[in-house]
Amino acid sequence: MPSNSEAVLKRLANEALRVRRNVWRALHAAGAGHVGGSTSAADLLAALYFHYLNLRPEQPDWPDRDRFVLSKGHANAALVAVLAQAGFFPDSHLDEFYGYRTLMGMHPDIKLGGVEMSTGGLGHGLSVGVGMALGGRLQKRGFRTVVMLGDGELQEGSNWEAAMSAAHLKLADLTAIVDYNKIQQSGHVQDVLGLEPLADKWRAFGWSVRELDGHDMAQITAALDALPFAPDRPSLMIAHTVKGKGVSFAEDTHLWHQNTVGDEIYRKALDELGEPL
Amino acid sequence: MSAMPESAVSQAADQTRLAFGLAVGELAERDDSVVAISADSVDLIGLRGLVEKHPERVVEAGIAEQNAMGIASGLATTGMRPYLCGYAPFITARSMEQLRNDVAYANQRVVIGAAASGVSLGVSGGTHHALEDLALMRALPNMTAIVPADAYQAWHAVWATREIDGPVYIRLGGRVAEPPVTARDAAFRVGRADCLKDGDDVAIIACGCMVVEALAAAEALAGQGVAARVLNMHTIKPLDGDAVLAAAAETRGIVSAEEHRVTGGLGGAVAELLARENPTRMRMVGMPDEFAIVGPTDKVREGYGLSKANIVKNCLELLG
Numbered sequence: 001m002p003s004n005s006e007a008v009l010k011r012l013a014n015e016a017l018r019v020r021r022n023v024w025r026a027l028h029a030a031g032a033g034h035v036g037g038s039t040s041a042a043d044l045l046a047a048l049y050f051h052y053l054n055l056r057p058e059q060p061d062w063p064d065r066d067r068f069v070l071s072k073g074h075a076n077a078a079l080v081a082v083l084a085q086a087g088f089f090p091d092s093h094l095d096e097f098y099g100y101r102t103l104m105g106m107h108p109d110i111k112l113g114g115v116e117m118s119t120g121g122l123g124h125g126l127s128v129g130v131g132m133a134l135g136g137r138l139q140k141r142g143f144r145t146v147v148m149l150g151d152g153e154l155q156e157g158s159n160w161e162a163a164m165s166a167a168h169l170k171l172a173d174l175t176a177i178v179d180y181n182k183i184q185q186s187g188h189v190q191d192v193l194g195l196e197p198l199a200d201k202w203r204a205f206g207w208s209v210r211e212l213d214g215h216d217m218a219q220i221t222a223a224l225d226a227l228p229f230a231p232d233r234p235s236l237m238i239a240h241t242v243k244g245k246g247v248s249f250a251e252d253t254h255l256w257h258q259n260t261v262g263d264e265i266y267r268k269a270l271d272e273l274g275e276p277l
Numbered sequence: 278m279s280a281m282p283e284s285a286v287s288q289a290a291d292q293t294r295l296a297f298g299l300a301v302g303e304l305a306e307r308d309d310s311v312v313a314i315s316a317d318s319v320d321l322i323g324l325r326g327l328v329e330k331h332p333e334r335v336v337e338a339g340i341a342e343q344n345a346m347g348i349a350s351g352l353a354t355t356g357m358r359p360y361l362c363g364y365a366p367f368i369t370a371r372s373m374e375q376l377r378n379d380v381a382y383a384n385q386r387v388v389i390g391a392a393a394s395g396v397s398l399g400v401s402g403g404t405h406h407a408l409e410d411l412a413l414m415r416a417l418p419n420m421t422a423i424v425p426a427d428a429y430q431a432w433h434a435v436w437a438t439r440e441i442d443g444p445v446y447i448r449l450g451g452r453v454a455e456p457p458v459t460a461r462d463a464a465f466r467v468g469r470a471d472c473l474k475d476g477d478d479v480a481i482i483a484c485g486c487m488v489v490e491a492l493a494a495a496e497a498l499a500g501q502g503v504a505a506r507v508l509n510m511h512t513i514k515p516l517d518g519d520a521v522l523a524a525a526a527e528t529r530g531i532v533s534a535e536e537h538r539v540t541g542g543l544g545g546a547v548a549e550l551l552a553r554e555n556p557t558r559m560r561m562v563g564m565p566d567e568f569a570i571v572g573p574t575d576k577v578r579e580g581y582g583l584s585k586a587n588i589v590k591n592c593l594e595l596l597g
């Protein structure tokens with residue numbers, strides 16, 4: 001697989017910047033929200049939606065589309081941002097985040113075109129993804145399924161049931177991505193309930209694993225282009241990321257897992273992020 | 278509507294759990310989207326035939342109900358029709374969050390076949406009794422909850438799921454015999470109670486294994502000059518409010534009967550409706566607010582008054 005050109009990587013990085021700006025925009029409209037885990041996932045989501053996933057925004061229920069499940073549903077601001085950028089709905093929806101009678105709540109709602117599953121309770125998405133991948137295989141549709149997991153989320157035991165079954169069922173069309181930002185609500189993951197050795201655990205469960213820098217677009221796209229990493233096995237990307245990435249005061253602190261976003265903070269954040277192309 | 282065929286009757290005439298699996302196998306022959314998911318329950322639920330004939334149509338999830346429930350939801354989103362099979366105590370309580378979020382909240386067409394409900398696993402004790410499953414299902418929006426009274430109705434219920442645009446919970450028995458109480462070709466309509474016996478002194482509203490006891494009680498009452506109506510309330514949600522309100526208006530009181538705690542089950546559903554629409558004198562036959570004792574199923578049921586005799590007693594007390 002040839003590496004992606006500078007132009008492609010630059011375009012994807014620009015989409016990632018737009019995701020981050022849109023996350024802050026949505027959470028500013030909401031008044032508060034999950035800044036940290038939404039912005040740590042921005043580069044991965046931009047690469048998925050603008051480089052990897054085969055979708056038809058004008059026909060969100062197209063049966064052969066690739067599936068993406070945001071299992072770490074609290075990062076919904078990033079999901080709706082990238083869906084708006086991809087054309088699933090007008091980006092003015094982002095200004096209604098947390099709004100009364102909207103589909104723009106804190107967590108993804110399957111009723112919103114482009115959202116494949118209502119998530120938010122942690123440890124659900126990978127099992128759902130296993131079912132989607134099975135459905136694609138049984139119907140010979142050939143679509144691919146990607147599930148994004150949080151690191152703290154992996155403390156839920158249900159993930160490991162799903163991991164076991166995905167390998168047992170040889171779901172090569174299933175990929176999981178861990179947004180490994182090392183922080184959860186109340187502190188560092190390693191202090192709350194450590195995950196290491198994380199790659200070894202997944203390999204022991206029968207997955208083919210690749211680790212990468214989740215903010216390096218060349219590495220992200222190279223990994224996506226190499227999927228599946230092995231025949232007859234599900235693939236796992238462990239993406240090392242920085243919580244709150246892109247805004248200095250929000251980076252690498254559990255205080256920005258979820259926080260209020262007032263006018264002054266919002267202005268500072270946009271200033272630091274800079275203008276997209 | 279499709280009645281249970283002769284070939285299935287010979288295998289499962291007195292076992293709702295087996296009728297469920299056989300019906301899923303028959304549906305799978307006709308509809309490529311039908312897929313069964315087993316939580317290590319292939320034989321419990323009568324899926325062995327389907328496994329042998331079309332192994333790709335049975336997903337074995339192992340002893341992992343949370344994952345099984347999520348898989349069922351994911352399959353349903355792709356247009357498949359998953360029938361998830363497991364033990365009632367585990368496929369509800371263990372995977373309740375997946376059931377609530379991935380199935381009910383996301384409103385996916387997942388059918389849950391919950392075998393070994395109530396105290397059918399009597400000797401196994403409280404860990405294996407399912408006496409709150411209907412309360413859990415009743416509290417979920419979008420959910421349809423069905424308790425077939427016999428194997429014939431279990432077959433009909435599986436068939437009826439094809440027309441239900443949302444999740445369905447079908448409560449099934451264990452290995453104790455469930456004698457037929459309905460005709461094999463009797464009409465079965467989801468949300469419409471069967472009036473198995475008419476009467477205007479008292480109405481017995483029963484479900485599942487208590488329907489046969491209710492019929493026996495009505496017969497005993499008839500010998501004492503009391504005309505009891507017997508309703509087989511095979512659908513707990515949505516409840517047949519018309520049948521309940523008619524019974525309240527046309528008799529002098531209602532006795533509910535179920536193999537479930539009286540809080541949150543059939544009796545609770547009937548009482549909630551009557552309290553709103555037409556406060557009516559009522560007695561509830563069912564499990565009390567405690568974990569059931571251990572013992573053979575027939576003795577445990579008898580011990581808690583899940584019996585003809587106790588239904589008769591409650592009817593007579595009610596009529597004063």
Ligand SMILES: [Mg+2]
Pocket residue numbers: 037150151152179180181182183184
């Ligand atoms: Mg984290």
